[in-house]
Amino acid sequence: TQLLEQSPQFLSIQEGENLTVYCNSSSVFSSLQWYRQEPGEGPVLLVTVVTGGEVKKLKRLTFQFGDARKDSSLHITAAQPGDTGLYLCAGAWTGANNLFFGTGTRLTVIP
Amino acid sequence: GAGVSQTPSNKVTEKGKYVELRCDPISGHTALYWYRQSLGQGPEFLIYFQGTGAADDSGLPNDRFFAVRPEGSVSTLKIQRTERGDSAVYLCASSSKGGRSNEQFFGPGTRLTVL
Numbered sequence: 572t573q574l575l576e577q578s579p580q581f582l583s584i585q586e587g588e589n590l591t592v593y594c595n596s597s598s599v600f601s602s603l604q605w606y607r608q609e610p611g612e613g614p615v616l617l618v619t620v621v622t623g624g625e626v627k628k629l630k631r632l633t634f635q636f637g638d639a640r641k642d643s644s645l646h647i648t649a650a651q652p653g654d655t656g657l658y659l660c661a662g663a664w665t666g667a668n669n670l671f672f673g674t675g676t677r678l679t680v681i682p
Numbered sequence: 683g684a685g686v687s688q689t690p691s692n693k694v695t696e697k698g699k700y701v702e703l704r705c706d707p708i709s710g711h712t713a714l715y716w717y718r719q720s721l722g723q724g725p726e727f728l729i730y731f732q733g734t735g736a737a738d739d740s741g742l743p744n745d746r747f748f749a750v751r752p753e754g755s756v757s758t759l760k761i762q763r764t765e766r767g768d769s770a771v772y773l774c775a776s777s778s779k780g781g782r783s784n785e786q787f788f789g790p791g792t793r794l795t796v797l
Binding site: 575611612613614615616619659661668669670671672673674675 | 686713715717722723724725726727730732737738741773775785786787788789790791
């Protein structure tokens with residue numbers, strides 16, 4: 572059972588377009604992380620958000636943590652082929668040591 | 683410096699066989715995690731080590747799965763009597779401290795295929 576649901580599951584867009592990926596849960600998390608994973612490699616951390624309503628920017632990527640700390644979004648502006656990959660959100664609960672990963676969004680940016 | 687390494691990168695075995703998967707964490711990292719990622723899914727937690735001890739093994743699916751970290755560095759995930767449903771990518775991660783918000787650095791994974 573996945574505690575975190577991501578949508579869309581698959582996304583194929585043209586270079587230069589904008590996109591948003593969603594991560595939703597019925598559970599409240601103390602922090603949430605976003606990872607990108609490329610084929611044959613492990614996930615690589617992009618950002619950690621810990622405060623409800625927090626917004627973080629990483630170049631063309633904007634991450635937001637929901638006010639209730641149950642959901643998050645990742646917005647990419649002017650997508651590039653190098654953004655292609657599997658985007659994973661992962662939540663952590665207070666007192667827990669491990670991460671709970673979402674189902675993932677597989678993004679393909681077509682040149 | 684070197685990242686997390688895992689060996690082998692691919693392992694094909696037959697149903698019922700025993701396998702060992704190895705993880706070399708980043709030097710100095712005290713926390714080590716094992717996850718399993720099935721096709722089309724996100725990683726699922728298996729076990730967490732802080733130093734030599736398994737601090738949390740609640741994610742191990744059954745008693746066929748076991749992991750050790752005898753010297754607080756390298757870890758081995760052991761699977762007995764493998765089943766076809768064990769086929770997945772097994773990921774190892776390490777961090778400088780345990781706990782929820784500390785960045786976990788992942789290895790490339792071992793792809794296990796049980797025929």
